[in-house]
Amino acid sequence: MLFLLLVITGLTVPASPASAHAAPVGSNPAPGSVIGSSPSEVTVTFSEPVAPVAGHVQVIAPDGERISGTATVSGNVVRIPVRKAERPLGTYLISFRVISADSHPVGGAITFSVGAPSARPEAPAASTGPHSSVAVAVPLLKTLGYAGMTLIVGPALFLAFLWPRRRSRAGALRTVRIGVVLSAVATAGALGTQAQQGSGAPLWRVSAAELAEVATSQFGLLLLARLTVLAAVAVLLPPLLRARTPARAAATPVRLLAFAGTAPAPPAPSVPAPSVPAASGAAATGAAATRPAIGRVRGATVLLLAVAGLATWPLTGHAVAVPLPAVTVAAGVVHMAAMAVWIGGLVTLAAFLLRGTNPRVLGVILPVWSRWAALAVLWLVVAGLVHAVVQLGRVSALWETDYGRLLAGKVAILAAVLAVAAVARRLVVRRATGALRRLVGVEVAAAAVVLALSSLLVQVDPGRVQAARDRAITGAGTSETLTTDLYTVQFNIYPVELGEYNTVHAFLYSPAGAPLRAEEWQLTARLTDPALEAVPQPIAGLETGNQALGSVSFPLPGTYELTFTIRTTALDRATVRTTVTVTG
Incomplete structure (x- = not known):
């Protein structure tokens, strides 16, 4: 039900207006201008740095002949060498398809004339936008990636710190593996659709050369790094989450009771340990001392890998195409981590722990989780606020742009979820488990909508881009x-x-x-x-x-x-x- 809601929400909101996050703001010759002779070079200036898509930046003469050479780029200026057309008089068309700094494609066309205007040459299909199959696949893949991340982080935290000793870990471990697979599929899909976003081709039409070009770009290298991180996490994380040794398992309830502010029960009567030979005892002691050290190293490694993997999301999105990229990238990592802790924890509670767990055990677990969730939401709001301030650019963008309206909708739903969470927190104090199950279900459903809106926000022009788009030139006329x-x-x-x-x-x-x-x-x-x-x-x-x-x-x-x-x-x-x- 969760994934169905995510998919439906993602696909019912139009994504087509959001494919371009840079805007053309100037050209030479100027759009619509009439000049006396054919130029040897034309330029198009964009609102932010771009990368030309090979074979999709061209100049077309009045008779339909392509007269351009290989385009080069210097910052936000694309330069296109041109040769003289056989019939130079008439209207020329500059058709471009470039990739903006935040990895989104930008397509369009500009006209100018030599001597006198004539009929406008036909623009290539690639300049009109991505194919419908790609426009549907991209937000769907992003939604799957976000969902996969939450299914890794939430269950992993519970298994590592809050899992009841007598409950089976199999379902939660399986959920972590599903999360890894979903994130890997979404990442591989993003690699496989980037070329089509640039070329305007359908989802199924891509060449090995195009895939190689994507893989060696900054966008592709970041996604390959994410796949590497996911592979390492898939190997290192499960051993940390499997059933604990008897000594560690016995210590877990004591820690949880301490977190919950409850005095632990008196220790059970001691049982004499069986005698062992001195040499064997020393070996066992050494092995027991080594295992925690290995576990700590493994845990620290997984934590560093998680931070690195999370950083690849803002580094391939809006966060890098702003005046303060270090701030927005850091805020993006915190925002996504907090979101994964909160929503992933809710899913874990709803799917595995709220039913079938002893009420006394829940009485220990839920207060701890409640405090964790409150901290996660606090960081979620703070990081989201920083990101929104940078991306909106001005207050009026909140209601004047698609990005602002989607953001406002996301905030409204989030506020409603937090109100439900406040009620749930009171139920935790009262230990009203039955009502708590229903409220957690509501939180999970609403959080799923928030997750889907997040996948759409990364596709929509940020509010700060609107000023550039207002200045954008077009081939209109x-x-x-x-x-x-x-x-x-x-x-x-x-x-x-x-x-x-x-x-x-x-x-x-x-x-x-x-x-x-x-x-x-x-x-x-x-x-x-x-x-x-x-x-x-x-x-x-x-x-x-x-x-x-x-x-x-x-x-x-x-x-x-x-x-x-x-x-x-x-x-x-x-x-x-x-x-x-x-x-x-």
């Missing part, structure tokens, strides 16, 4: 050629959006195709539904003779009729019309 018996006019309007700042660049030619000088240019725009009066727009001829530059205002969304009236001589005048649609 329209180009068209209109013809009369008197002339042919080609024009480009950029970017075709609500407001006054839509640039119009027009070119005039004779019916034979030669540049034609205009004596007068007029342009009007009229909203057709509802029908309004035509409004004159500012436009004027340039010194080049056959060109005019102006602007057009679109105050409301809808379809506008554009009318060009051009006088070529004192007597010759003609009018052409077309329509453009402006969305809200």
Whole structure:
């Protein structure tokens, strides 16, 4: 039920708007611009450092020919060498697919023109976003990874410190192994889908060369390190969690009672130990002294590996693409560790301990766990607050961005869970086990939703990115050629959006195709539904003779009729019309 809830929650929230965490903020030539000759290089500037996806950064000439060489990157500037097209006049398209600093793909297209605008070349499919199969697989894999981590940490803590002596450990040990497998599958899946996120290909279409390129990138090396950590934990952790030796098992209730603030029961009458030969006794004493030392070394090793493994999560996400990466990475490790302790502990209680355990034993275990959970939640909130402050950037992003709204929803659910946990803590004091079972079930279900929302948050643009996205350039605009018996006019309007700042660049030619000088240019725009009066727009001829530059205002969304009236001589005048649609 837990995993079903996670999957449903993860898949029912749209993930498609969240594939890009860097934004293009400039280019040379400028988007929508018209230049006199073909450039030898074009550049695209992004809001943060990026890495180009091989074969998916290109410049396409007006006739559809690819004229670009291998793209290079310097920080947040991508440089693309280009050769002269066979037919250089017309509109060019810069199509790009890059990987942002937080490992997410960014795709898009920008246009510019040489001489005069023409029909826009068709953009490659890779620039439109990831394939639907990849868009579904990525958040699902992240959810499985988070779930696997909680199934490792929670049961492991209980088995190491709070497990009742008379309860079987088999189920909890099996859960730890399942957690390791889930985390490994999620990590391998992330490695196997990164190339498709970059190329825009479906999930099943990936080459060995692409996988090798991912594996040798910083993202791939971090995930391979995580797989190595998981393999080491799978070997080192189970021996620490299996049944304890009689001496250690006898000491466990005493420690737990001390944690719970209850005086231990009087010790049982001593039983004389069987006599053993001196040499054998010395050997046994040495072996007994060695085993705890080995256990301590193994435990310290597992703890260090756990911290290293947890660090690979923020290092491959939003935390590294901020002004204070050391702070956000540290906060990310603490946040994930606290989350795994809290949710994993709840799952362990609900699945193994609240039923079938002697109430007296629960009376010892639950107060200790209650204090651990309170500390975990405290660190969870503190680390989450640090991360949210850095990622939101401004308070208004909390309600103006998808990231902020998801974060607010997560906080609201978390607050409700904490209210339930407060009631559960009072029940622990009263030792009302039956009601406690129901409340823990509610906590687990709500925590599952929090976990799913976390997997979505790492896919959504952080609030701090919104400012860059507001400045982002696009290939938006329209180009068209209109013809009369008197002339042919080609024009480009950029970017075709609500407001006054839509640039119009027009070119005039004779019916034979030669540049034609205009004596007068007029342009009007009229909203057709509802029908309004035509409004004159500012436009004027340039010194080049056959060109005019102006602007057009679109105050409301809808379809506008554009009318060009051009006088070529004192007597010759003609009018052409077309329509453009402006969305809200």
